Each structure stands twice: as C-alpha cells, then as structure tokens.
Amino acid sequence: MASLELQRQIEDFYAAYVETLDDGDLEKWPDFFVEDAIYKVIPRENYARNLPLATMRYESRNMLRDRVVTIQKTILHAPRYMRHMLSNIRIHRDEGGVLDVRANYLVLQTLVEQPTTVFSTGRYLDTVVRDGNGFLFKQRLVVFDSELVPNSLIYPL
Amino acid sequence: MASLELQRQIEDFYAAYVETLDDGDLEKWPDFFVEDAIYKVIPRENYARNLPLATMRYESRNMLRDRVVTIQKTILHAPRYMRHMLSNIRIHRDEGGVLDVRANYLVLQTLVEQPTTVFSTGRYLDTVVRDGNGFLFKQRLVVFDSELVPNSLIYPL
Amino acid sequence: MASLELQRQIEDFYAAYVETLDDGDLEKWPDFFVEDAIYKVIPRENYARNLPLATMRYESRNMLRDRVVTIQKTILHAPRYMRHMLSNIRIHRDEGGVLDVRANYLVLQTLVEQPTTVFSTGRYLDTVVRDGNGFLFKQRLVVFDSELVPNSLIYPL
Numbered sequence: 001m002a003s004l005e006l007q008r009q010i011e012d013f014y015a016a017y018v019e020t021l022d023d024g025d026l027e028k029w030p031d032f033f034v035e036d037a038i039y040k041v042i043p044r045e046n047y048a049r050n051l052p053l054a055t056m057r058y059e060s061r062n063m064l065r066d067r068v069v070t071i072q073k074t075i076l077h078a079p080r081y082m083r084h085m086l087s088n089i090r091i092h093r094d095e096g097g098v099l100d101v102r103a104n105y106l107v108l109q110t111l112v113e114q115p116t117t118v119f120s121t122g123r124y125l126d127t128v129v130r131d132g133n134g135f136l137f138k139q140r141l142v143v144f145d146s147e148l149v150p151n152s153l154i155y156p157l
Numbered sequence: 158m159a160s161l162e163l164q165r166q167i168e169d170f171y172a173a174y175v176e177t178l179d180d181g182d183l184e185k186w187p188d189f190f191v192e193d194a195i196y197k198v199i200p201r202e203n204y205a206r207n208l209p210l211a212t213m214r215y216e217s218r219n220m221l222r223d224r225v226v227t228i229q230k231t232i233l234h235a236p237r238y239m240r241h242m243l244s245n246i247r248i249h250r251d252e253g254g255v256l257d258v259r260a261n262y263l264v265l266q267t268l269v270e271q272p273t274t275v276f277s278t279g280r281y282l283d284t285v286v287r288d289g290n291g292f293l294f295k296q297r298l299v300v301f302d303s304e305l306v307p308n309s310l311i312y313p314l
Numbered sequence: 315m316a317s318l319e320l321q322r323q324i325e326d327f328y329a330a331y332v333e334t335l336d337d338g339d340l341e342k343w344p345d346f347f348v349e350d351a352i353y354k355v356i357p358r359e360n361y362a363r364n365l366p367l368a369t370m371r372y373e374s375r376n377m378l379r380d381r382v383v384t385i386q387k388t389i390l391h392a393p394r395y396m397r398h399m400l401s402n403i404r405i406h407r408d409e410g411g412v413l414d415v416r417a418n419y420l421v422l423q424t425l426v427e428q429p430t431t432v433f434s435t436g437r438y439l440d441t442v443v444r445d446g447n448g449f450l451f452k453q454r455l456v457v458f459d460s461e462l463v464p465n466s467l468i469y470p471l
Contacts, residue, residue, distance in 0.1 A: 001326050004161055004318055012158050015245040022261065022280070044395060081201060081302045083278040085244040085263050087399040088329045104336065106399050106422065108263065108278045110302040116278045121397040121422045121430045123336070145395045145424040161318055169315050172402040179418065179437070238358060238459045240435040242401040242420050265420065265435045267459040273435045 002091040010101060010128070011089055013135045018084040021156060026071060029156055030064035034129060034136045037061055041142040041157060044122065055144075055153060067156070077154050081110040082119065084157075098138070099128040105142075107157055120149045120157060159248035167258055167285065168246055170292045175241040178313060183228060186313055187221035190294045191286060194218055198299040198314060201279065212301075212310060224313070234311050238267040239276070241314075255295070256285040262299075264314060277306045277314060316405035324415060324442070325403055327449045332398040335470060340385060343470055344378035347451045348443060351375055355456040355471060358436065369458075369467060381470070391468050395424040396433065398471075412452070413442040419456075421471060434471060435459045 002010070020028045033039065041056040058064050085106040093100035102125055109119035122144035129138045142157045159167070177185045190196065198213040215221050242263040250257040259282055266276035279301035286295045299314045316324070334342045347353065355370040372378050399420040407414040416439055423433035436458035443452045456471045 001323070004322050007322060008161050008164060009158070012247070015247050018245050018261065019247065019259070083261060083263070083302055085242060085261060085399060087244070087401070088332050090326070090329050090333065102333070104332070104397060104399060106263070106397070106420070108275065108302075110278065113304060115305045116275050116303045118275065118422065118430050118432065121424065145397055145422075146430045147427060148429045165318050165321060166315070169404070172404050175402050175418070176404065176416070240418060240420070240459055242399060242418060244401070263420070265432065265459075267435065270461060272462045273432050273460045275432065 002094060006094065007089075007091065010091060010099070010135065013128070014086055014089055014101075014103060018086060022081075022083055024081075026068050026155070029068060030061045032137055033061045033064060033140070034131075034138050035061050037064070037137055038139045039064060039137075039142075039156075040140070041144065041153065043147045044143050044145050045147065047141075047143045055149075064156075071154060078111055080112070080154075082155050083108045083110070083116070097130045099126075099135075101126045101128050105157065119152075121145045122157075159251060163251065164246075164248065167248060167256070167292065170285070171243055171246055171258075171260060175243060179238075179240055181238075183225050183312070186225060187218045190218045190221060190297070191288075192218050194221070194294055195296045196221060196294070196299075196313075197297070198301065198310065200304045201300050201302050202304065204298075204300045212306075221313075228311060235268055237269070237311075239312050240265045240267070240273070254287045256283075256292075258283045258285050262314065276309075278302045279314075316408060320408065321403075321405065324405060324413070324449065327442070328400055328403055328415075328417060332400060336395075336397055338395075340382050340469070343382060344375045347375045347378060347454070348445075349375050351378070351451055352453045353378060353451070353456075353470075354454070355458065355467065357461045358457050358459050359461065361455075361457045378470075385468060392425055394426070394468075396469050397422045397424070397430070411444045413440075413449075415440045415442050419471065433466075436471075 017032050039058045040054045042054040046053050087104045089103040091099055091101050104123055106121050107119045108116050110116045125141040126137055127139040128135050174189050196215045197211045199211040203210050244261045246260040248256055248258050261280055263278050264276045265273050267273045282298040283294055284296040285292050331346050353372045354368045356368040360367050401418045403417040405413055405415050418437055420435050421433045422430050424430045439455040440451055441453040442449050
C-alpha cells in the first residue's frame with residue numbers, strides 16, 4: 001500500500017485534473033501530460049480482448065493541444081457541463097519514480113435546460129511520473145464501460 | 158496542498174454533513190453552520206455570469222432552522238431518500254483559521270417504488286471556520302449544473 | 315475520528331473489494347469475508363422498521379462461494395458491467411480490533427449496447443475485523459434505497 005503522503009499527493013493531482021475539466025479550463029488540460037504522453041479512450045470490450053482499436057488516440061501533448069483547439073474552434077455542439085466523480089484511486093506500482101495508478105470514474109453531463117444524466121463510467125489506467133513537486137501523466141488510458149458513449153464524446157475524460 | 162491531517166479532518170466534516178442529510182436527521186443540519194452563516198443554492202449559469210439570483214438563500218442558522226420546520230411540517234411532498242456522493246474535496250486556501258474548500262457533489266434521489274435517479278450534480282464552494290476541535294460552515298454555496306432541479310428542491314444539498 | 319493510518323488502510327481495503335467486483339473477479343469476492351461472515355442485502359424501508367426480511371442473506375463464506383458458482387454456472391442473464399463508486403467511508407467504532415464502518419455506495423450498470431444507468435444507491439453498514447496486515451468483513455449489510463433493485467440483483471454489491 002502506498003504511503004499516506006504519496007496517496008494524498010496523487011489524490012490531489014487527480015482532483016486538480018478534474019477541477020480543470022469541470023471548470024471548463026480546457027486549454028490547461030494538456031499541461032497535465034508529459035510531452036510524449038499517450039492519451040487513449042478505449043471501450044472496455046476492446047481492452048479486455050486486447051484489440052487495439054481506440055475511440056480516441058493521441059500520442060503527444062501537442063496532439064492534445066490540437067484537440068483543444070478543435071473543440072473550441074471547430075466542432076459544432078450544444079453547450080454542456082461535465083461533472084467528474086472519482087472513486088477508488090489506487091497506486092498499484094511505484095518504481096523508479098513511475099507510478100501505475102488506477103481509479104474509477106463517473107462523468108455526468110448536463111445540456112442546457114436538460115436534466116443531468118450519466119455520461120460515462122469506467123476506469124482510468126494511468127502511468128504517472130514525478131515532475132518537480134508534482135506529477136504528470138505519461139499515459140492515460142480511459143477504459144469506458146458503455147460503447148454508446150463515443151458518438152457524443154467531445155470533451156476529454 | 159493542505160496537510161494530511163487537515164485534509165482528513167475536512168473530509169470527515171464533509172462526511173458527517175452528508176451522513177446527517179442522508180440519514181434524514183434534518184433537524185441536525187443547521188448545527189453544521191455558524192450563527193450568521195450564508196447558505197445559497199445557485200444555478201451554475203447565474204454563478205458564472207455573476208448574477209445574484211439564487212434558487213435558495215438563507216442568511217443565518219435560524220433561517221436554516223425555519224427551513225427545516227417548513228420541510229417537516231408544511232410542505233406536501235412524496236417521501237423520498239437522498240444519497241450524496243462527494244468527490245474532489247480540496248482546500249484552496251487556509252488563512253487565519255478560515256478555509257476555502259471546494260468539492261464535487263452528486264445527489265441521487267429515490268421516490269417510493271421508483272428507481273433511483275440522478276437528482277443534481279454540482280460544486281460546493283464553501284467557507285469553513287474552525288470551531289473547537291471541529292469545523293462549521295460560514296458559507297456554503299451550492300452551484301448546481303442543471304436548472305431543472307429547483308422545481309423539486311425540497312431537502313438541503 | 316480514526317487515525318490517518320487506519321482510515322487509509324480501510325479505504326484501501328474497500329477499494330480492493332470494489333476493484334475485485336468491477337473487474338469481474340467474482341471468485342475472489344468471498345476472500346474478503348471471514349468464514350462465518352454475514353452478508354445481507356436489505357431494503358432501507360425494512361432496515362428502518364427493523365423488519366428482518368432481506369433480499370439476500372448469506373451466513374458463511376461457503377454460502378458466498380456457492381453464490382458465485384450459481385452466478386457463473388447457472389443463472390441465465392445478459393452480460394453486464396458493474397461500476398462501484400464509494401463516498402463517505404467512516405469508521406464509527408474501533409474496539410478490540412473490531413471496526414464499525416459505514417460508507418455510501420453508488421453502483422452503475424452497463425448492459426451490452428446499452429447506455430450506463432444507475433443500478434443502486436445505498437449504504438454499507440459493516441463490521442470489519444483485522445486479519446494479519448489486512449482486514450476482513452465479519453458482516454456486510456447493504457442497505458439499498460430503491461426497492462426496484464432486487465429483480466435484477468445478480469452480482470454482489
């Protein structure tokens with residue numbers, strides 16, 4: 001089991017990530033990743049069968065920045081609020097400054113004048129590295145439970 | 158980042174608040190606030206635009222007590238259970254015994270012989286002060302994501 | 315309030331339990347319980363009125379093992395993913411190595427090619443005992459909010 005201090009630091013890192021997304025500060029999102037980070041969103045079914053097909057796949061922080069620009073400038077979509085709930089944040093490995101961290105997520109979505117609905121549940125399978133006093137994602141794998149999500153996947157998870 | 162000890166104490170304070178509401182011990186709810194506390198429930202839209210209009214606004218513990226009496230004695234409403242889930246509890250400032258704390262909430266509602274549904278998601282923006290060994294809310298701002306909530310907002314969030 | 319260390323250990327124990335269920339490692343589920351453990355799933359209504367009627371009642375680890383076999387071998391049911399979110403994990407008593415722990419849970423369910431939906435919310439009322447460096451459930455009482463759950467209750471909560 002990870003030390004109290006490390007667990008606390010990781011939970012705060014995850015909380016900062018969520019806060020950034022839920023506040024809609026999308027342009028800060030890539031700052032949570034190292035330069036050659038991998039960010040993938042993949043259906044649980046594919047992940048379990050070791051199929052490579054991902055719904056989203058970005059292989060650098062620059063690609064994440066491009067994604068942000070696309071969301072903000074290009075895509076036509078109804079305004080919406082996202083709300084992340086995390087649970088079960090666990091550090092599975094901590095070797096040489098590289099951490100394997102897993103967490104359950106639940107993301108809820110609210111469209112204008114609509115009730116809030118469950119948008120996606122799933123699991124983060126992350127590789128986190130230390131960066132000064134903080135952390136950065138070297139890899140974030142978002143393994144989601146329902147394949148019906150992708151159609152409306154606009155904002156990062 | 159807040160100390161381990163302080164983070165833990167605040168999380169326990171928030172858990173006690175939730176437990177009180179979810180257990181239906183409504184008459185204990187005002188005890189979580191200082192005497193001149195402000196409790197506001199406000200749509201995210203209004204909060205973002207700095208519009209003052211709140212769905213609920215109470216400006217003292219006595220007003221909260223009155224609210225409890227109103228719920229228990231006056232309002233006609235179908236019995237229901239509320240269930241709070243919290244995530245992302247973060248202490249943003251801690252100066253002179255006054256803390257700014259933020260958290261994501263998800264409240265689910267269950268009406269008799271109905272399935273459980275998402276009732277509200279949003280964010281607590283709180284000012285918390287120390288009180289002996291514990292804490293009290295000096296201000297609780299409940300900023301909720303969906304404007305469809307207010308119609309059925311009976312119990313506190 | 316429980317010590318930082320104990321709180322952390324208990325949260326990790328609960329996280330391990332959830333991880334096992336959400337990963338579908340059902341055969342490991344009974345390992346979280348002592349041999350003469352009690353596992354009950356009971357509607358909140360019955361619990362509040364002190365009615366003994368439970369939706370599920372198992373009185374030993376062997377009965378839990380039987381349940382797992384039944385789920386895996388016998389019951390015809392559509393494949394589905396479960397996702398547990400926990401909040402408000404609180405140690406209410408810690409005497410002589412026996413702990414009373416309570417937590418809020420939210421379980422979401424995803425059926426194949428269906429959107430994720432809220433499956434059940436409620437509260438765990440647990441008795442936990444120490445076992446070497448870890449813990450085991452001596453009793454897990456799952457008090458759920460909506461009586462509509464039982465019809466489709468296949469996997470453990």
